[in-house]
Amino acid sequence: MNSKAFEVVAKIVATHGLAVFLVIFYTLIIYPESQQERSAWIQEITKVRMLVDPVSRPLNTIQADAISKIAIDQFIARLRSSFNDDLSSFSGLSRLSSRMSTLQKSTRDILNGVHDENDVTKEKKNSAYFNTNKYEILNNSQKSDFFSFYQKVFTEVNTLVEQEKTEKMKSYRRLFIQEVQNNESIVIQLERLRLDNGTLESIWRASLKIAQQEWFKSINGKVTRGNYIEVQYFLKEVSTFPYFNEWKRENRESVDLLLGVQEFSNYSDFENLNNLLQVEMAKKINSSAFNI
The missing domain is CATH 1.20.120 (Four Helix Bundle (Hemerythrin (Met), subunit A))
Known part of the structure; x- marks a missing residue:
């Protein structure tokens, strides 16, 4: 990844959070075609969002x-x-x-x-x-x-x-x-x-x-x-x-x-x-x- 691309990614993460960046990356860049792949990716995004966003993380x-x-x-x-x-x-x-x-x-x-x-x-x-x-x-x-x-x-x-x-x-x-x-x-x-x-x-x-x-x-x-x-x-x-x-x-x-x-x-x-x-x-x- 060149420095320009890194700056764009960093700005998105800083402004909107890692979870939002992953959604954008998922939908605009890689977008798996199979339903199973999409489901697995959504689960991974959800896990990351819970880790980086304590407010949204379920309480025990x-x-x-x-x-x-x-x-x-x-x-x-x-x-x-x-x-x-x-x-x-x-x-x-x-x-x-x-x-x-x-x-x-x-x-x-x-x-x-x-x-x-x-x-x-x-x-x-x-x-x-x-x-x-x-x-x-x-x-x-x-x-x-x-x-x-x-x-x-x-x-x-x-x-x-x-x-x-x-x-x-x-x-x-x-x-x-x-x-x-x-x-x-x-x-x-x-x-x-x-x-x-x-x-x-x-x-x-x-x-x-x-x-x-x-x-x-x-x-x-x-x-x-x-x-x-x-x-x-x-x-x-x-x-x-x-x-x-x-x-x-x-x-x-x-x-x-x-x-x-x-x-x-x-x-x-x-x-x-x-x-x-x-x-x-x-x-x-x-x-x-x-x-x-």
Whole structure:
């Protein structure tokens, strides 16, 4: 090969890569006539392209697993942060804090001898709180009045809790979808990383879809920590009222609905999502990679 030809070849390789040069050389210069020869040449070109172009080289399962773990960890961390920032405003802890401050002030006033001069004429009331509502009944009320009170209050509180669950699930879905969209630019990079059968991007999307469905099932009906504590406070307060235990024995279902309220865990629920994604990604990687 003379120097001029060498310069042309070098320029093609430098500009377009060795694989492109081999294709040009194959099609314009030697072009084997037999199908078998052409197939063999294409295979050789493919091997060379994989060696000189790491992006196009198929990942093995170890590499794919390592990359998928990084992608999962990043997604979970950002999703957890979004949940913490957004749902804290719905936690109910501010209402509890305000209520506790009022209770502490009343306790201090009693200890310091400060009292309402009309207290002596007031009848003692039993009070319980939920959300922004205060439920009261006179201590000397009849048993039937207490039973009616419990029925009314538990019906209302259970309705509020169910509404709270529905709203929380809407928030969970919104935040999840929002984070999937925010993560799109990174996911697109996974498209450049392929296995023998498919790309990491397609595996991620398929795994995320399955994990999302299973995760939503597992967190459906769970409330934030503040809401959960608020339910516990309400049950603790009302359990001290006269005739409550007797009413509870006859209305177990109404009480059990509140006792069954579950708290969304910032640790275990995100760990569950992590595990779901890890399992799905591993299954799909193993079925898409032919080399270990």
